[in-house]
Amino acid sequence: MTVSTAHHPAGGTAAYDPQAIERKWQARWEEAGTNSPDLDHPTRPFYQLMMFPYPSAEGLHIGNLYAFTGNDIQGRFHRLQGHTVFEPIGFDAFGIHSENYALKVGVHPMELIPRNIENFRRQLRRAGLMVDWTHQLATTDPAYYRWTQWIFLKLLDRGLAYRKRGAVNWCPECKTVLANEQVINGECERHRGVRVEQRFLEQWFFRITDYAERLLDELDTMDWSESTKALQRNWIGRSEGAEIEFMAAPGDVRALAELVRQPDRSRRVDAQCIPVFTTRPDTIFGATYLVLAPEHPLVDALTAPEQRAAVNAYRERTAKRDLVTRKVGEKERTGVATGAYAINPATLQPIPVWIADYVLMDYGTGAIMAVPGHDERDFAFARAFGLPVVRVVAGQGDDASTPLDAAFTATDQVRLVNSAEFDGLTVPEGAKRITTWLEARGAGKPVVNYRLHDWCISRQRYWGPPIPIIYCDACGVQQVPDDQLPVVLPYIEDFRPDDTGVSPLARHEEWYRVPCPECGALARRETDVSDTFLDSAWYFLRYPSADVDDRPFDPARTATWLPVDSYIGGNEHAVLHLLYCRFITMVLHDMGFITFESPFRKFRAHGMIIRDGAKMSKSRGNVVNPDEYIERWGADAFRMYLMYLGPYEEGGDFRDQAISGTRRFLDRLWTTVQEMTDAGAPDPQIMRRLHQTIRKVGEDTLRLSYNTAIAAMMEYMNALRAGERTPHRLETEPLIRLVAPYAPHVGEELWESLGNASTVFDAAWPSFDPELAREEEIDLVVQVNGKTRGTVRVARDVTQEGALAAAYAAPGIARFLDGEPKRVVFVPGRLLNIVH
RNA sequence: ACCCGGGUGGCGAAAUGGUAGACGCGGGGGACUUAAAAUCCCCUGGGGGCAACCCCAUGCGGGUUCGAUUCCCGCCCCGGGUACCA
Numbered sequence: 004m005t006v007s008t009a010h011h012p013a014g015g016t017a018a019y020d021p022q023a024i025e026r027k028w029q030a031r032w033e034e035a036g037t038n039s040p041d042l043d044h045p046t047r048p049f050y051q052l053m054m055f056p057y058p059s060a061e062g063l064h065i066g067n068l069y070a071f072t073g074n075d076i077q078g079r080f081h082r083l084q085g086h087t088v089f090e091p092i093g094f095d096a097f098g099i100h101s102e103n104y105a106l107k108v109g110v111h112p113m114e115l116i117p118r119n120i121e122n123f124r125r126q127l128r129r130a131g132l133m134v135d136w137t138h139q140l141a142t143t144d145p146a147y148y149r150w151t152q153w154i155f156l157k158l159l160d161r162g163l164a165y166r167k168r169g170a171v172n173w174c175p176e177c178k179t180v181l182a183n184e185q186v187i188n189g190e191c192e193r194h195r196g197v198r199v200e201q202r203f204l205e206q207w208f209f210r211i212t213d214y215a216e217r218l219l220d221e222l223d224t225m226d227w228s229e230s231t232k233a234l235q236r237n238w239i240g241r242s243e244g245a246e247i248e249f250m251a252a253p254g255d256v257r258a259l260a261e262l263v264r265q266p267d268r269s270r271r272v273d274a275q276c277i278p279v280f281t282t283r284p285d286t287i288f289g290a291t292y293l294v295l296a297p298e299h300p301l302v303d304a305l306t307a308p309e310q311r312a313a314v315n316a317y318r319e320r321t322a323k324r325d326l327v328t329r330k331v332g333e334k335e336r337t338g339v340a341t342g343a344y345a346i347n348p349a350t351l352q353p354i355p356v357w358i359a360d361y362v363l364m365d366y367g368t369g370a371i372m373a374v375p376g377h378d379e380r381d382f383a384f385a386r387a388f389g390l391p392v393v394r395v396v397a398g399q400g401d402d403a404s405t406p407l408d409a410a411f412t413a414t415d416q417v418r419l420v421n422s423a424e425f426d427g428l429t430v431p432e433g434a435k436r437i438t439t440w441l442e443a444r445g446a447g448k449p450v451v452n453y454r455l456h457d458w459c460i461s462r463q464r465y466w467g468p469p470i471p472i473i474y475c476d477a478c479g480v481q482q483v484p485d486d487q488l489p490v491v492l493p494y495i496e497d498f499r500p501d502d503t504g505v506s507p508l509a510r511h512e513e514w515y516r517v518p519c520p521e522c523g524a525l526a527r528r529e530t531d532v533s534d535t536f537l538d539s540a541w542y543f544l545r546y547p548s549a550d551v552d553d554r555p556f557d558p559a560r561t562a563t564w565l566p567v568d569s570y571i572g573g574n575e576h577a578v579l580h581l582l583y584c585r586f587i588t589m590v591l592h593d594m595g596f597i598t599f600e601s602p603f604r605k606f607r608a609h610g611m612i613i614r615d616g617a618k619m620s621k622s623r624g625n626v627v628n629p630d631e632y633i634e635r636w637g638a639d640a641f642r643m644y645l646m647y648l649g650p651y652e653e654g655g656d657f658r659d660q661a662i663s664g665t666r667r668f669l670d671r672l673w674t675t676v677q678e679m680t681d682a683g684a685p686d687p688q689i690m691r692r693l694h695q696t697i698r699k700v701g702e703d704t705l706r707l708s709y710n711t712a713i714a715a716m717m718e719y720m721n722a723l724r725a726g727e728r729t730p731h732r733l734e735t736e737p738l739i740r741l742v743a744p745y746a747p748h749v750g751e752e753l754w755e756s757l758g759n760a761s762t763v764f765d766a767a768w769p770s771f772d773p774e775l776a777r778e779e780e781i782d783l784v785v786q787v788n789g790k791t792r793g794t795v796r797v798a799r800d801v802t803q804e805g806a807l808a809a810a811y812a813a814p815g816i817a818r819f820l821d822g823e824p825k826r827v828v829f830v831p832g833r834l835l836n837i838v839h
Numbered sequence: 840a841c842c843c844g845g846g847u848g849g850c851g852a853a854a855u856g857g858u859a860g861a862c863g864c865g866g867g868g869g870a871c872u873u874a875a876a877a878u879c880c881c882c883u884g885g886g887g888g889c890a891a892c893c894c895c896a897u898g899c900g901g902g903u904u905c906g907a908u909u910c911c912c913g914c915c916c917c918g919g920g921u922a923c924c925a
Contacts, residue, residue: 018877230919233843237921244925281925294925336923366924373925379840380923454924574843574919610844611919618918647863648851653844656851664863670878711853714862721862724879784858789906791858815891828905834857838905 019673021637024752029128031751037762038090039135042547042560045087050564051078052543052603054572054580055093057100057535058119060108063126065619065627065645065657066573069612072642073651073709074571075132079744080704081569082133083768089564090133091546093140094120097148098535099177099193102466106499112466113494116143126629131638131747133764138549142538147545148468149489150555151538154587155460156471156482161594163210164460166480170298170364171459173202178500179463180204201322204504206461207470207531211586215239215453218585225601228608228652234577240454244282245438247372247447249293250274251345251356253307275301277345277356280367280452283374284441285433287349288422289395290372291385293356294338296364297321305356307342314339314358321360336361336380336387347372348446349423349437359384367452375410382410395421396430458583460534465498465507467532475519475526484520490528506530540583541591543567543602561597570603571707577608607707610654612645619657627657639746640666646709646745655710668717669749672742675723675730676753685731692722693734694776697769700741709745716741737769785810786836787819795835803829810835 032038053074056067071092078090096116105112120141127134140147158164171180174191180202191197211218219239222232252274277293295302297318306314317339338359347354361380362371375385375392385392394407396417403420414430425433425440441447461470469490471483483490493514498507508514509530519526547560572581588602611618614625632641643665649655696719703712719738723730736757743750743763754763782794783806793816795809806829810816821839828836 230843234920237842240921240924242924279925283925361923361925363924371925378925380925452924454921577920613918616850644863650852658851658864661851661864667878668863674878710851711862714853717862782858786857786906789904791906794858826905828857830857834906836857836905 019670019749021639021669021748022634025129025131025638025748028748028751029131032762033136035762036137037764038133039137040087040089042089042138042564045089045563047086048563049078049081049086049088049569050547050567051075051081051088051090052546052567052570053090053092054570054576055095055539055542056123057095057098058116058123059100060104060115060119061621062119062122063130063629065629066612068130068629069645069654070572070609071127071130071132072645073609073707074569075130075642075747076646076704076709076744077569077571077707078133079747079764080768082764083740083744083766085767088133089138089547090135091138091140091549092127092132092134092136093542093546094123094142095535095539095542096120096141096143097467097532097538099179099462099464099466102464102498103177103193105466111494111496111498116141129633129638130629131642133747138546140542140545140549142468142535142542145489145491146552148492148538150545151468151533151541152471152483152488152490153485153555154541154591155533155537156485157594157596158209158590159482161590163213163590165208165210166205167208167457168203168205170201171204171206172199173204173504174199175502177464178502180206180459180461202504204461204463206459207533209458209460209586211458211583212453212455214586214589215241215455216451217589218455218582219453221585221601225606226604227606228574231574231577231581231606231608234574235582238455238578238582242282242452242454244280244450244452245284245434245441245447246278246280246368246450247284247287247348247441248445249277249279249345249348249372251277251293251301251305251343253305253341253343275304277301277370278368279370279372280450281372283377283430283434284438284447285419285422285425285428285430286374286377286395287347287372287437287441288419288425289374289376289393290347290349290354291375291391291393292354292373293345294359294362294371294373294381294384295341295356296362296369297358297360298364299358299369301370302341302358305341305343310340310342314341317358336384338384338388340388348441348444355390357384357388365456366454376407377411379410379412382407393421395419458534458536458586460537461531462534463504463506463531464500465492465495465532467535468492468538469508470529470531470533472529473517473520473526474529475521475524477524478519478521478526481520481526487520492532506532508532536579536583537587539580540587543570543584544588544591544597556597565597566599566601567603568605570606571609572606573611574608581606607652609651609707610649612648612654612657614657616656632662636662636666637669637748639749640669643669643713643745647713649710651707651709665713668713668720669742669746671720671724672738672749673753675720675735676739676756679730679732679735681732683731685733686728689722689731689734690775691778692719693737694772697737697741697771698773698776701768701771704744713745716745739763740766740769781832783809783832784834785813785816786834787816788838789836792816792819799832801831803827803835806835807837810837 051074053071078088082088101112101116105115142148155164173180174194174197176191176194176197191199219236219241222235338357341356341358343356344353345356373381375381375390376394377396392407394403396411397403397420398413398417417430419425419428419433425437428436438447438449469492471488471490473481473483475481495507495511500507515528515530517526517528544556547564548557551557584602589600591597592600613619614627617623617625619626640662644662647665648657696715699715700712723734739750739753740763750763778799780796781799783797784794785792793813795813797806797809811820820837824837824839826838
């Protein structure tokens with residue numbers, strides 16, 4: 004019996020029409036609330052989080068869709084596995100991206116953003132995501148940023164937010180301060196080619212460096228992509244070494260040398276203590292000069308009168324240079340002697356103190372001990388200025404007197420020389436013993452240094468949540484009281500930033516003039532807004548409580564749904580967003596607001612998608628517009644193709660033609676379900692393949708190997724359609740549920756056509772029966788001297804003897820066999836190798 | 840320079856110690872058709888042979904192993920990240 008008309012709800016043998024069924028199911032899901040789980044009564048809750056997009060005017064990018072589809076498959080798959088799945092989405096709508104676009108087209112962001120969000124929603128619906136639209140959020144919503152402001156105040160309470168005047172990165176194009184993370188090679192990440200300048204502004208910072216060690220250590224136990232963890236490790240940049248103190252004074256230092264040798268508190272010498280950080284305390288006997296960053300606070304005090312003019316000129320010159328050329332420009336060595344000398348605490352010899360721009364104020368202590376013999380930069384500097392080079396490390400074949408014509412930086416299979424009692428030690432031993440020795444003399448201590456800087460969250464822009472602070476002349480820095488939150492961002496016409504270094508809000512006295520919450524006197528609001536990355540550092544906490552007004556996250560909801568079970572996103576957020584999420588989560592944990600320290604149980608980074616071998620970009624004109632493809636091929640075929648074009652965690656190359664492959668597969672599935680029969684019995688061989696396929700698709704989907712899962716389904720389809728037979732219902736029906744996470748509309752439609760009333764995603768994932776999947780006979784590979792010569796058909800559990808007999812009986816193999824084998828390698832169920 | 844990835848047919852890729860190239864795209868041939876599209880079937884890494892078959896082949900050079908795309912050592916190239924970090 005052919006059951007096509009009975010099975011197809013439209014009646015007859017209608018062809019697969021993606022547009023019609025996709026519309027139908029998208030509407031049905033919304034009417035029925037299919038994708039809105041009961042958050043208060045879940046069974047086996049599973050929180051699938053995708054990185055919320057910023058709603059650009061261009062609409063959904065293919066990269067967004069690639070990310071979301073991979074998330075959605077994971078969410079839908081878990082639902083089929085019996086979990087209650089929460090898959091929310093929102094909009095990261097504050098920030099410079101949106102604001103700059105608003106400036107460009109001359110539309111106010113308060114009008115533009117809602118429009119963009121509407122367009123995104125439309126596109127997201129078309130993509131067939133299992134998104135719970137009843138818990139969406141937008142960071143621009145006062146009901147959301149009220150709590151962003153609340154988090155700022157909590158950090159302030161905790162002593163983790165502070166104000167500091169300091170050198171900051173200023174993008175002349177954005178006209179705002181950038182975090183170090185937003186500076187790429189000294190250029191603005193949004194304005195490549197625009198050099199970031201150094202400016203001095205009063206800014207709010209978060210003390211993320213207090214958490215550097217915990218943030219680093221926790222990585223070892225986290226189930227995250229290794230690539231992401233490596234990026235974070237690099238970014239945190241832990242270095243072990245020592246801080247060593249050098250006593251220094253301008254001019255003659257013989258008295259100082261005496262003092263260092265014989266500490267005597269009764270004698271007064273006008274000296275300064277310069278701490279330096281080094282990862283190579285073992286080389287201290289080779290430290291022949293010191294270098295301070297030109298901005299170092301001790302430079303003034305140390306400069307000798309005769310060097311004052313030269314030092315000032317150099318400092319001015321450096322200050323004028325932007326951080327770009329300073330950091331990544333020509334590595335030309337420049338510097339000026341201060342005229343001061345310091346005492347090397349190991350050799351007790353005076354060494355000159357220089358300033359040079361190759362030493363950076365914002366790393367370590369802003370001062371280094373230069374060891375030209377064993378550091379390339381120091382060597383180049385010593386060469387340029389005729390400073391002495393001393394060898395204190397010798398490799399094999401060298402001794403203490405072997406001359407150095409370049410810095411010798413090897414640390415393996417070397418020993419210390421010219422280092423008094425430490426001669427002959429290895430580098431690690433020497434470092435340890437010299438540090439202890441210095442420590443005993445009060446001149447040093449072991450230190451761990453981090454590259455991570457505190458997080459500057461101030462932005463001199465309009466389009467962000469105002470920082471909830473009021474400055475009062477009498478009372479100082481005041482928090483905006485809780486009952487006055489949110490501090491609503493006012494609608495202002497002139498939101499264009501200017502060059503003054505203050506936010507456009509600072510032009511609106513009617514807004515910033517407020518009474519002091521403490522004394523009631525006229526005071527002034529903070530006019531800077533906070534960094535977008537603060538908005539996104541806690542959004543995952545908000546989703547389950549998006550319908551709760553009086554608190555940022557409901558305790559019961561949070562206990563049920565968090566931490567996030569699965570988070571999938573791009574590695575472009577490895578060091579900003581993902582690190583800040585971890586930091587904020589740790590702080591909220593430490594303050595007792597939540598019970599977990601780590602926000603995401605599992606994070607996986609997906610790869611990048613390129614097109615025809617090149618990066619997609621507007622300037623190349625090779626950007627894929629998802630709408631066109633969905634229109635032409637259907638969302639299901641498009642989703643499947645995106646997942647099929649390469650390993651999900653590596654990304655892939657998008658080529659237009661290849662979509663036809665996944666579309667053809669869905670067409671074949673469609674007709675197969677229409678043609679399948681209940682008559683007779685299923686084919687045992689096909690059923691064996693089916694169970695193998697169920698296992699593979701389940702395993703591959705779980706480990707994000709979507710491309711091979713799809714290939715397995717295609718293989719099964721090929722087996723099912725081979726020959727003249729009509730596929731049996733029992734051979735076909737489970738395939739619908741395997742396909743459903745990938746092609747949800749087709750999955751629903753075919754599932755309904757079988758007479759099912761409820762969504763396929765509430766059906767169970769087909770069970771895999773290992774007994775049914777097991778092959779009784781296998782093709783055992785036979786090699787002779789390691790070369791494959793054929794296969795023999797044998798029982799699955801054949802013995803070595805049985806396999807050998809079969810091999811000798813097979814003429815194609817036996818002709819390579821010559822006499823008694825020297826050795827036989829038998830891998831049961833796999834292969835037989837006969838070695839002569 | 841350092842830290843991650845990666846290098847396999849015409850193309851996207853599969854196989855993480857056991858028949859290299861599954862699956863898909865493209866290409867070639869055939870069936871159906873008045874024709875085209877769609878669909879279905881066969882072929883498709885290179886070389887040799889009438890053929891059964893044989894040889895070569897996973898960036899390059901070594902090594903381990905009965906057996907290496909897979910593991911080890913040394914290079915080359917491409918992508919991403921960081922970059923005067925002491």
